[in-house]
Amino acid sequence: MSTTDDRMWTARLRNRATRALPPEQLMPDRQPAYVASWIYVFGVATLAALLIVLVSGAALALEGPQWYHGSPEGRFVNSLHLWSVELFFFTMVIHLWGKFFMAAWRGRRAMTWVTGAVAFLGSIGTAFTGYLVQSNFDSQWIAGQAKDGLNSVGLGAWFNVLNYGQMLLYHVVLFPLVLGFLVIWHVLLVRRRGVVPPFEDAPATAAEPAPAPEEVAS
């Protein structure tokens, strides 16, 4: 017999979300012992760098180009935005290498791998549009080169890298929204499926649950 709650979409969504991601799985305080390795650090290092990218980017958007090109504080935050992006890609590539050699798509983790790969590609687009909105001669030169490259592969009619307003909106609204969605989805999938175990600890078939290894506090 269904109750009033069962017929409400909010209750159904809540129940489904709680079943998919119980609170203890969403915010765990224990991790398998094999996670105690430096190679597992680069995913969260990428997230930390992304947080600095977003905060410094918000400050740049708030104050505008006169501030970030013309004042010492602005130039500092401008550089912070650039170098946190460098760090973001640096750690993300090492995270990618580590997960590739672990075959991290094992054990029903294909979507975790795919969302990470698409987020990586989306990050490249976001970074490239960032080069276009520096509002200096460098960005003009990069836009000219990008226009020729994109036209040569037939993408020039779809969007225009010389259109500053379009590239600015791509960089500060569209791409961060898409990237943010992908990153949150990726992290939730990591929480749901767990961190991929080493080959020697993996179950014989994907349907079997992984053996419970020794655990350490995270």
Added chain:
Amino acid sequence: MDHPGTYLHWGVIQISVANLIVIGLMLLVFVLALVLPFPRGRQRP
């Protein structure tokens, strides 16, 4: 910094020294992450 970067040419491959250094550093950090011991956290009682 206000001058063109130094590029290396090797057949069809062309890469700036700066990018090559970054790739080298990433490889170095990747290898170090695999071989360096990780500090152990407190064990579950």
